[in-house]
Amino acid sequence: MTTFSLDPGPDQIAVRDWLHGFAADVIRPAAAEWDEREETPWPIIQEAAKLGIYSLDFYAQQFFDPSGVGIPIAMEELFWGDAGIGLAITGTTLAAVAVLANGTDEQIGTWAPQMFGTPEDVKVAAFCSSEPDAGSDVSALRTRAVYDEAKDEWVLNGTKTWATNGGIAHVHVVVATVDPELGSRGQASFIVPPGTKGLSQGQKFKKHGIRASHTAEVVLDGVRVPGHCLLGGKEKLDARLARAREGARGGGKNAAMATFEASRPAVGAQAIGIARAAYEVALDYAKTRVQFGKPIIENQGVAFQLADMKTRIDAARLLVWRASWMAVNNKPFTSAEGSMSKLYAGETAKYVTAQAMQILGGNGFTREYPVERMHRDSAIYTVFEGTSEIQRLVIARAISGAPIR
Numbered sequence: 380m381t382t383f384s385l386d387p388g389p390d391q392i393a394v395r396d397w398l399h400g401f402a403a404d405v406i407r408p409a410a411a412e413w414d415e416r417e418e419t420p421w422p423i424i425q426e427a428a429k430l431g432i433y434s435l436d437f438y439a440q441q442f443f444d445p446s447g448v449g450i451p452i453a454m455e456e457l458f459w460g461d462a463g464i465g466l467a468i469t470g471t472t473l474a475a476v477a478v479l480a481n482g483t484d485e486q487i488g489t490w491a492p493q494m495f496g497t498p499e500d501v502k503v504a505a506f507c508s509s510e511p512d513a514g515s516d517v518s519a520l521r522t523r524a525v526y527d528e529a530k531d532e533w534v535l536n537g538t539k540t541w542a543t544n545g546g547i548a549h550v551h552v553v554v555a556t557v558d559p560e561l562g563s564r565g566q567a568s569f570i571v572p573p574g575t576k577g578l579s580q581g582q583k584f585k586k587h588g589i590r591a592s593h594t595a596e597v598v599l600d601g602v603r604v605p606g607h608c609l610l611g612g613k614e615k616l617d618a619r620l621a622r623a624r625e626g627a628r629g630g631g632k633n634a635a636m637a638t639f640e641a642s643r644p645a646v647g648a649q650a651i652g653i654a655r656a657a658y659e660v661a662l663d664y665a666k667t668r669v670q671f672g673k674p675i676i677e678n679q680g681v682a683f684q685l686a687d688m689k690t691r692i693d694a695a696r697l698l699v700w701r702a703s704w705m706a707v708n709n710k711p712f713t714s715a716e717g718s719m720s721k722l723y724a725g726e727t728a729k730y731v732t733a734q735a736m737q738i739l740g741g742n743g744f745t746r747e748y749p750v751e752r753m754h755r756d757s758a759i760y761t762v763f764e765g766t767s768e769i770q771r772l773v774i775a776r777a778i779s780g781a782p783i784r
């Protein structure tokens with residue numbers, strides 16, 4: 380186990396500075412354009428792939444960095460550049476984490492590299508859990524997976540919604556119900572390989588923020604995948620379902636929940652990147668904007684806003700680093716520390732970007748300055764990967780043991 384440290388080592392600092400350069404030189408200057416275009420910024424993903432920033436190797440190195448801060452540092456820098464482009468570059472990792480959390484070594488080795496493609500032929504991947512009638516309530520998923528024993532194939536039918544990279548992904552990871560009577564314990568995750576018949580994109584959503592990231596419905600109509608596409612394998616699933624049917628406790632982790640638990644601190648770090656970016660713009664502006672014959676920062680009313688913004692950003696980062704360190708060192712989240720980090724970081728991003736707009740006055744309200752985009756982008760951080768209310772529910776249950784609804 381690596382001792383907890385708040386002082387990133389030379390390796391982490393080198394990665395941070397490298398990513399910061401890419402965020403400042405490549406992502407930030409392109410942010411407004413791709414926000415307006417509302418399209419996946421393929422040239423920027425390609426550029427990131429050429430440099431090794433968009434690659435399985437890079438994320439695996441950060442993910443397994445024993446300091447625990449590899450992923451939070453990477454996410455914060457990329458999203459400091461721009462959240463929409465940041466998500467276009469990192470959206471694949473949610474699907475990769477699903478395979479890492481639920482797959483066998485062979486499945487990880489087969490599918491994770493295909494999700495990223497190569498620098499010459501970049502690909503993205505999608506994680507499809509949410510459905511029109513099952514957002515916060517993951518146990519209500521209707522997408523069915525039925526096993527066709529004669530062919531050793533799984534048949535998937537249903538409609539997924541809100542999938543980042545849905546329909547444009549090379550590899551889709553789909554969470555489906557094998558036994559609806561068991562609720563979330565009757566679910567499993569499946570790989571849908573590239574070019575599989577029956578999978579199509581439904582509507583692409585026009586969004587309030589993170590508009591460079593593609594979000595769409597995914598329709599599964601008689602999709603047949605080979606037996607080996609069931610993440611974790613059939614033996615493990617059968618044993619898990621048998622335990623759940625007997626009503627045994629600890630019948631195994633729910634597939635979607637295992638993915639979200641592992642990814643919450645990373646999502647919190649993305650929110651911190653947005654908050655820090657907006658704070659820096661506001662601080663510069665407050666020092667240079669003169670009203671009543673002095674820079675506006677010389678008013679306590681403005682300076683105290685900036686003090687609170689900075690304090691909350693740093694507090695959020697501490698929660699994220701702690702949770703990430705705990706996850707890497709296999710410390711159980713006994714008080715839902717992963718949820719705490721995501722809750723606080725998401726709320727902080729919304730608060731800080733709103734304050735930044737206020738400090739910029741009229742300019743904050745225009746697209747000439749980036750803070751209105753940052754504010755729009757921040758709003759998703761209290762919604763996806765579990766809304767703020769759901770994070771509070773998870774924390775409240777963890778600290779009380781009570782069946783809070």
Ligand SMILES: Cc1cc2nc3c(=O)[nH]c(=O)nc-3n(C[C@H](O)[C@H](O)[C@H](O)COP(=O)(O)OP(=O)(O)OC[C@H]3O[C@@H](n4cnc5c(N)ncnc54)[C@H](O)[C@@H]3O)c2cc1C
Nearest residue numbers: 506507508509514515541542543594762763764765766768
């Ligand atoms: C841009 C974007 C990208 C996304 N990417 C993905 C993705 O890649 N893959 C994927 O699977 N999903 C993705 N999602 C889906 C996202 O995770 C869901 O939107 C989210 O979980 C909320 O579900 P919902 O929208 O159905 O809201 P609902 O669950 O309907 O919630 C509506 C409101 O009710 C509140 N609420 C619900 N239940 C309770 C409760 N018990 N107590 C208190 N309040 C409650 C919620 O907090 C919320 O405020 C994405 C969503 C968006 C918008």
